[in-house]
Amino acid sequence: RNWTTIKEYEDIKFEFFEGIAKITINRPEVYNAFRPQTNFDMLNAMDICRERSDIGVVVLTGTGDKAFCSGGDQNVKGVGGYVDEHGVPRLNVLDLHKAIRSLPKPVIAMVNGYAIGGGHVLHVVCDLTIASDNAKFGQTGPKVGSFDAGFGSNYLARHVGQKKAREIWFLCKQYTAKEAEDMGMVNTVVPLERLEDETVEWCKTIMMRSPMAIRMIKRGLNAELDGQRGLMEFAGDATMMYYLMEEAQEGKNAFLEKRDPEFQKFPKFP
């Protein structure tokens, strides 16, 4: 498969192939743990994914066959957060969670190994998870002095139920890909050598569907959980769709032509 580089970054690879953007955390020496720079890189790539209309689906993965992502890089964990190159403690992976939720296109976690700690949260936040059979899932927060009571807990509970979500966080055990699939937090499990083929097939199937329909489904499913913000994003897309209608054009045209708008000519569906 001929992936072409979209943009060079320090901590990630960002590539394109036939409508698919692939973001690969490229820090195999720390099992693809993220530091603040990694999240800044991913946030920038997500902005590009949002802007480029030739990108239909985004795939998130990690370099190698050991880890998808092992969470926050413990080497740079300081007081108050993960410390960037200027000495500022940050938790900017949360901005990435918001960007994944907010992107009006599907984001698929292609889990090629450990999805642990903040790396587990990352796959949870993605719209779909496709895992290789060697993948391992789990939380470590309460074992290593951390936790994510946001999407990493409450959205997880929507996938696996409250009891299992509490088990995952309270015990910090590891689960096989098959167990994760049975729990409902993984869509499918395939042999490692098939992982990318399978993911690309899912992407291509999704891209044959109506992008606007997919977008509204993602917005609607998010809105139930995301409170005012979810409603705002759903409503924003309703406004966008209204702007595509002649009825909305009539309002603007009438204003510019200094006349009363003729809204009554538009149908009122039951």
Ligand code: 2NE
């Ligand atoms: C992932 C896991 C279970 C793998 O275990 P194993 O035994 O197969 O490998 P090993 O030897 O532990 O790891 C391989 C190399 O990767 C580094 C290790 O230090 C090791 O390096 P060397 O000794 O070979 O030089 N490595 C792995 N994970 C790392 C990490 N997160 N930061 C820095 N280096 C890391 C095992 O490695 C593991 O349990 N890793 C730690 C997982 C973890 O606790 N992550 C942080 C959770 S908190 C978090 O992510 C978070 C949050 O809860 C809320 C908000 C934001 C972040």
